[in-house]
Amino acid sequence: MSVGFRVETFESAEAFLEAIHRDGIGCVVLDVRMGGMSGLDLLRHLVATGSRIRAIILTAHADDETRRRALEAGAVAFLEKPFQSAALLDAVRTALASA
Numbered sequence: 001m002s003v004g005f006r007v008e009t010f011e012s013a014e015a016f017l018e019a020i021h022r023d024g025i026g027c028v029v030l031d032v033r034m035g036g037m038s039g040l041d042l043l044r045h046l047v048a049t050g051s052r053i054r055a056i057i058l059t060a061h062a063d064d065e066t067r068r069r070a071l072e073a074g075a076v077a078f079l080e081k082p083f084q085s086a087a088l089l090d091a092v093r094t095a096l097a098s099a
Contacts, residue, residue: 003089013037017045025053027076027095029088032059032066040070047074054095058083 008025010016014036016028028046030039037045043055057070060081070078076098077091 005092013039013042013045016042026099027054027056027092029056029058029092032057032061032070040066040073043070043073043075052099054099056088056091056095058088 010019013030013034028042030042032039034042039055039057039059043057046053046055054076055074056077056079057075058079058081059066062078062080067078076095079087079091
């Protein structure tokens with residue numbers, strides 16, 4: 001089902017950072033555990049470089065410390081897998097509204 005979002009995928013955080021057209025991106029959905037740079041590291045990099053791209057963090061390996069670090073780093077939402085699609089859509093809408 002389409003909900004009206006334009007979506008693009010990247011094979012890694014590094015591939016995302018190499019993309020030349022990041023200016024139009026309003027929100028990224030990141031996993032805590034990704035090959036290469038982690039989702040939290042990418043979030044911290046975006047914040048440190050002044051990016052206005054909002055981030056949603058997903059994980060199947062949640063704990064209170066990881067949740068705290070993600071939210072303190074600037075994540076708009078922290079969702080534990082498995083999650084309801086409505087929860088992700090709500091998080092994306094929130095992220096885009098705050099961009």
